[in-house]
Amino acid sequence: MTAIPHQKLYVDFFHEKRGLASWLVTHDHKRIALLYFYAISGFFVVAFCLGLLMRLELIAPGETIMSAQVYNEVFTLHGVIMIFLFIIPAVPAIFGNFVLPMLIGAPDVAFPRLNLVSWYLYVIGGLLALSTLLYGDRPADTGWTFYAPYSVKTGTNVTVAVLAAFILGFSSILTGLNFIVTIHQMRAPGMTWMKMPLFPWALYATSWIQVLATPVVGITLLMIVAERTLGIGLFDPSIGGDPVLYQHLFWIYSHPAVYIMALPAMGIVSETIPVFVKKSIFGYKVIVYSSLAIAFIGYFVWGHHMYTSGMSGPARIIFSILTFLVAIPSAIKVFNWISTLYKGSIDIKPPLLYALAFIFLFTIGGLTGLVVGALATDIHVHDTYFVVGHFHYVMFGGTGFAFIGAIHFWYPKIWGRMYNLKWANIGFTVLFIGFNLVYFPMLVLGMMGMPRRYYDYLPEFTIPNLVSTVGSWVMAIGLIIVIVNLINGRKGPKASTNPWKSVTLDWTHTQSPPSLYNFEETPVVTRGPYDYRDYEEYIKNES
Amino acid sequence: MSSESVSQNHTAHFDAYGIKLGMWLFLFTEVLLFGGLFIVYATYRFLNPEAFHEGSSQLNLVVGAINTVFLLTSSLTVALSITALQKGDSKKAIDLIMITIVFAVAFMFNKYYEWTIKFEHGMFPGMDHYKELPPGEAQFFNLYFLMTGLHAVHVIVGAILLLIVAWFIKKGSVNQQRIVYLENAGLYWHLVDVIWIYLFPLFYLII
Amino acid sequence: MLEKNEVHIVDYKFNILVWIDLLIFTMITIEIAQFDFQALTVMVALVIATLKTYLVGTYFMHLKFENRFLQTIVVGVGLLFIAVLMVLFTDFLYY
Numbered sequence: 001m002t003a004i005p006h007q008k009l010y011v012d013f014f015h016e017k018r019g020l021a022s023w024l025v026t027h028d029h030k031r032i033a034l035l036y037f038y039a040i041s042g043f044f045v046v047a048f049c050l051g052l053l054m055r056l057e058l059i060a061p062g063e064t065i066m067s068a069q070v071y072n073e074v075f076t077l078h079g080v081i082m083i084f085l086f087i088i089p090a091v092p093a094i095f096g097n098f099v100l101p102m103l104i105g106a107p108d109v110a111f112p113r114l115n116l117v118s119w120y121l122y123v124i125g126g127l128l129a130l131s132t133l134l135y136g137d138r139p140a141d142t143g144w145t146f147y148a149p150y151s152v153k154t155g156t157n158v159t160v161a162v163l164a165a166f167i168l169g170f171s172s173i174l175t176g177l178n179f180i181v182t183i184h185q186m187r188a189p190g191m192t193w194m195k196m197p198l199f200p201w202a203l204y205a206t207s208w209i210q211v212l213a214t215p216v217v218g219i220t221l222l223m224i225v226a227e228r229t230l231g232i233g234l235f236d237p238s239i240g241g242d243p244v245l246y247q248h249l250f251w252i253y254s255h256p257a258v259y260i261m262a263l264p265a266m267g268i269v270s271e272t273i274p275v276f277v278k279k280s281i282f283g284y285k286v287i288v289y290s291s292l293a294i295a296f297i298g299y300f301v302w303g304h305h306m307y308t309s310g311m312s313g314p315a316r317i318i319f320s321i322l323t324f325l326v327a328i329p330s331a332i333k334v335f336n337w338i339s340t341l342y343k344g345s346i347d348i349k350p351p352l353l354y355a356l357a358f359i360f361l362f363t364i365g366g367l368t369g370l371v372v373g374a375l376a377t378d379i380h381v382h383d384t385y386f387v388v389g390h391f392h393y394v395m396f397g398g399t400g401f402a403f404i405g406a407i408h409f410w411y412p413k414i415w416g417r418m419y420n421l422k423w424a425n426i427g428f429t430v431l432f433i434g435f436n437l438v439y440f441p442m443l444v445l446g447m448m449g450m451p452r453r454y455y456d457y458l459p460e461f462t463i464p465n466l467v468s469t470v471g472s473w474v475m476a477i478g479l480i481i482v483i484v485n486l487i488n489g490r491k492g493p494k495a496s497t498n499p500w501k502s503v504t505l506d507w508t509h510t511q512s513p514p515s516l517y518n519f520e521e522t523p524v525v526t527r528g529p530y531d532y533r534d535y536e537e538y539i540k541n542e543s
Numbered sequence: 544m545s546s547e548s549v550s551q552n553h554t555a556h557f558d559a560y561g562i563k564l565g566m567w568l569f570l571f572t573e574v575l576l577f578g579g580l581f582i583v584y585a586t587y588r589f590l591n592p593e594a595f596h597e598g599s600s601q602l603n604l605v606v607g608a609i610n611t612v613f614l615l616t617s618s619l620t621v622a623l624s625i626t627a628l629q630k631g632d633s634k635k636a637i638d639l640i641m642i643t644i645v646f647a648v649a650f651m652f653n654k655y656y657e658w659t660i661k662f663e664h665g666m667f668p669g670m671d672h673y674k675e676l677p678p679g680e681a682q683f684f685n686l687y688f689l690m691t692g693l694h695a696v697h698v699i700v701g702a703i704l705l706l707i708v709a710w711f712i713k714k715g716s717v718n719q720q721r722i723v724y725l726e727n728a729g730l731y732w733h734l735v736d737v738i739w740i741y742l743f744p745l746f747y748l749i750i
Numbered sequence: 751m752l753e754k755n756e757v758h759i760v761d762y763k764f765n766i767l768v769w770i771d772l773l774i775f776t777m778i779t780i781e782i783a784q785f786d787f788q789a790l791t792v793m794v795a796l797v798i799a800t801l802k803t804y805l806v807g808t809y810f811m812h813l814k815f816e817n818r819f820l821q822t823i824v825v826g827v828g829l830l831f832i833a834v835l836m837v838l839f840t841d842f843l844y845y
Contacts, residue, residue: 219577220579231668
């Protein structure tokens with residue numbers, strides 16, 4: 001059916017209005033998503049390069065390219081940018097914004113203007129964070145955690161960096177608030193809660209964490225600012241304060257934040273796998289409930305970051321037990337994805353490759369997470385490279401790969417063109433190999449006892465560090481291949497509206513690229529989200 | 544249906560419940576923002592019970608009690624204002640908002656008076672005097688200034704929100720049918736009241 | 751989806767009654783603070799404060815007339831905060 005009656009009326013959202021100004025004041029969720037995309041990608045490249053520099057410093061023992069102070073500043077900025085500017089907003093702000101309304105059959109998010117405000121807050125926060133490089137004595141050197149008392153004593157630009165994180169938190173809160181109301185109020189007729197696709201479900205759970213956890217770190221960071229500027233020594237032991245309380249408050253947010261990073265990525269994997277297996281997802285409801293369970297239990301496990309900070313014995317045991325509990329729903333999801341693959345007609349395309357890589361790398365990250373989550377073993381590996389390896393497996397291997405996979409998945413939807421599949425596969429392979437070369441040696445180094453956050457190390461750690469640094473170059477080459485291929489894809493062949501033959505609303509009922517309000521008419525939902533019975537016929541009838 | 548009519552539908556779409564739900568979610572973030580401070584308060588009070596008692600005895604209970612009455616009464620007038628607008632009496636609604644603003648100003652004036660006296664006694668954030676106080680007592684005053692200070696900021700923001708809504712009622716864009724903006728400003732104001740309901744006994748009434 | 755068409759109007763008089771209750775509770779909490787219940791003093795103060803919050807929430811904030819979901823999440827957030835505080839105090843109680 002090429003002769004759609006409204007064909008003449010169809011204008012994609014790129015061409016609805018033109019000019020830079022029309023982008024900067026847009027209320028369209030798709031344009032805001034792309035604004036986020038460019039900003040976030042920019043920050044990601046900066047932080048990635050900082051990571052490369054850190055690896056280069058660690059290529060051999062002793063000072064290679066930077067002093068200890070510079071190294072401290074570099075890893076702080078790497079952490080701050082990667083956490084607050086890349087991995088927390090990446091999936092919700094880009095893909096949440098772009099596809100959430102389409103997946104639930106809505107013309108936009110509930111509060112489009114607020115959505116734009118969130119983006120501006122994000123940009124202001126990001127620029128503030130970068131600005132700490134330019135003035136004052138030195139950029140912050142505290143690590144991304146801003147632990148008191150060092151963060152209130154150091155002469156570096158901590159105040160501005162902390163304020164930047166505060167503003168970014170606000171941006172994150174507003175996005176979460178927007179998504180919750182959108183999901184509650186704007187689902188298409190017929191889309192009951194249990195007919196909603198899993199990516200919106202993951203975003204729903206994530207949004208609750210954003211709304212309920214972020215304010216705690218907001219006020220904690222303000223306390224650091226108050227202490228630095230007004231001299232309100234809240235964490236100063238000499239006037240009855242307790243620095244460990246800072247760590248509590250910080251992790252009350254920052255552990256749930258780990259799930260802000262991981263849950264949407266899991267949502268992408270749940271969304272991707274059925275499409276390339278042509279089979280309904282295994283245990284839909286269980287995946288839904290496990291997302292909610294992760295969000296809930298994740299609120300009570302923050303103490304496992306503090307086993308060696310001097311917490312009481314009972315507290316450490318309780319946090320360890322709760323940490324084991326949170327591993328259960330994560331594991332359930334992994335089993336469900338693998339069961340979905342079973343007996344499916346698997347079509348290996350780049351998005352599926354990234355989803356499979358997610359499962360593999362996230363499982364390594366999750367299992368090493370149990371090692372650091374268990375009280376007894378954590379005492380051994382705390383603050384070693386084992387922890388660094390662990391969270392990079394979860395964050396980069398998990399969320400990072402899901403993020404790149406999501407770009408490959410929704411690329412034809414966003415730009416209406418198709419990238420080169422062969423180069424996408426090559427890029428993926430190099431990236432995957434490079435990734436494991438960088439981070440697997442870190443797990444080994446941690447077990448050998450190499451502490452994290454030092455610019456130098458003992459000679460016996462040389463070989464794994466060398467492997468890791470070489471791996472970082474392989475990973476960089478892989479990333480360059482991926483990025484170049486994606487950029488070239490803009491001039492690639494036109495993609496059909498539904499190249500992957502998915503049955504969710506974003507593919508069946510919208511054009512590629514979508515028009516301003518996504519749908520020609522409000523879709524009415526009658527099937528489950530991953531109902532692949534007679535899908536060829538269904539797609540033909542609906543488009 | 545053409546895309547034109549979809550877009551018109553979209554702009555005409557007005558979801559009062561969604562707007563209110565959004566406000567409640569925002570109130571949750573406010574609750575947890577103060578929640579962080581309440582956590583600090585609970586911890587330090589637990590660690591230094593005697594010092595918190597000492598610190599509390601230096602606060603002026605009368606000023607605190609009067610401010611409590613002011614805020615409770617202003618909450619009433621906001622609630623009455625919503626009732627008035629629900630009944631379609633927008634003039635009465637505006638008048639009641641103005642009375643609320645008067646109470647807000649009175650609250651802030653009282654607070655100013657209270658803080659000025661504290662400052663005159665050499666008690667302000669970061670003072671040298673802290674070094675001489677017993678450890679927990681300095682922490683008590685830190686929290687007192689931070690929490691009531693942050694609360695005062697919220698009083699100012701809430702008053703501004705109410706003034707803006709009053710302006711819109713006057714212009715007619717907030718009315719009996721589109722009352723949700725007044726309700727939202729009211730919700731914010733009640734939250735400010737609720738936070739004070741907890742701050743008052745926790746700071747002024749420690750035995 | 752979750753639409754609510756009927757409007758509940760809380761009468762002027764009823765609002766004023768709630769306000770009088772709130773003032774009475776304020777007086778009680780000040781009076782009762784003169785007695786020393788040892789460890790229970792804070793609890794008593796917090797219970798009264800929570801009763802006042804209940805009044806403000808239910809009648810001034812119209813929670814009584816909102817749907818079950820909104821009522822649930824408001825209570826849920828309160829419970830979540832209390833739970834976080836309790837888990838936190840596993841550290842400080844056994845220090």
